[in-house]
Structure formats: structure tokens, C-alpha cells
Amino acid sequence: MIKKIDHIAIAVKNLAEEITRYRDVLGLEYLGSETVASQKVNVAFFRINNVFIELLEPTGTDSPISSFIEKKGGGLHHLALEVDDIQAEIKRLQGKNVQLLDREPRNGAHHAQIAFVHPKSFSGVLFELKQQGDES
Numbered sequence: 001m002i003k004k005i006d007h008i009a010i011a012v013k014n015l016a017e018e019i020t021r022y023r024d025v026l027g028l029e030y031l032g033s034e035t036v037a038s039q040k041v042n043v044a045f046f047r048i049n050n051v052f053i054e055l056l057e058p059t060g061t062d063s064p065i066s067s068f069i070e071k072k073g074g075g076l077h078h079l080a081l082e083v084d085d086i087q088a089e090i091k092r093l094q095g096k097n098v099q100l101l102d103r104e105p106r107n108g109a110h111h112a113q114i115a116f117v118h119p120k121s122f123s124g125v126l127f128e129l130k131q132q133g134d135e136s
């Protein structure tokens with residue numbers, strides 16, 4: 001079951017500069033940053049009530065975010081939907097002929113399990129399914 005929008009992810013070229021803008025210009029609550037090696041990104045987290053904004057900076061030219069920035073110059077990258085059971089959700093969507101980029105969940109930030117849905121299935125919108133990890 002899909003529970004809520006967990007986060008909105010935005011691709012940026014320079015994370016340090018954007019952290020300053022989101023924190024000091026927009027005035028959002030900055031929660032910290034983390035490197036997610038499996039996705040080759042540095043991520044900064046902001047919170048607006050119970051929805052998060054994640055800024056994604058590529059860690060190198062082999063990062064998927066790097067090619068996205070080259071093509072589009074950065075901007076909205078994906079929407080993450082929190083699910084209660086990611087394995088069940090992957091199976092459910094496959095049963096409805098939705099294409100997935102990940103057939104098996106993989107590790108995201110904060111020990112979450114994540115899987116991406118192919119943007120072809122939803123008019124170019126990249127959805128991430130996310131099952132929360134252990135908060136500790």
C-alpha cells in the first residue's frame with residue numbers, strides 16, 4: 001500500500017551552494033547530508049512538515065544524476081512514495097504491467113529499501129518506492 005509522498009528529489013550541480021540557498025533563502029529546516037554510494041550521489045535532506053526535499057549531487061561522471069544534469073541542467077528528478085511493504089508493491093505493480101527499473105529492492109539513504117519505477121510507465125515521472133528502514 002502507498003502511504004504518502006515521502007520526498008521530492010531535485011538534482012543539483014553544487015550541493016554546498018544549494019544547501020545555503022534552501023536553508024538561508026527558502027528558510028527550510030536542514031537535516032544533514034549523506035553519501036549514498038550505491039547511487040553515486042551526495043544527498044542533503046530538508047524537511048517541510050512530514051515531507052522531505054532531497055538535493056542530489058553526483059559524486060562523479062559515472063553517476064546517473066550526472067547524465068540527468070547534462071541533459072536537463074538539473075531540476076526535479078523523482079518523487080518518492082512511501083510504501084509499507086516494498087516487495088509486495090513491486091509484485092503488485094508488475095502484475096499491472098508497470099515497468100520497474102528495480103525488480104528487487106536496493107539500499108537507499110537512512111537504511112531504507114527503495115525501487116524505481118520506469119518513467120515510461122507514468123508520462124515521464126520517475127517514481128521511487130520506499131520502505132522506511134530502521135530509524136536507529
Ligand code: ZN
Nearest residue numbers: 009054080128
Ligand atoms: Zn529518492
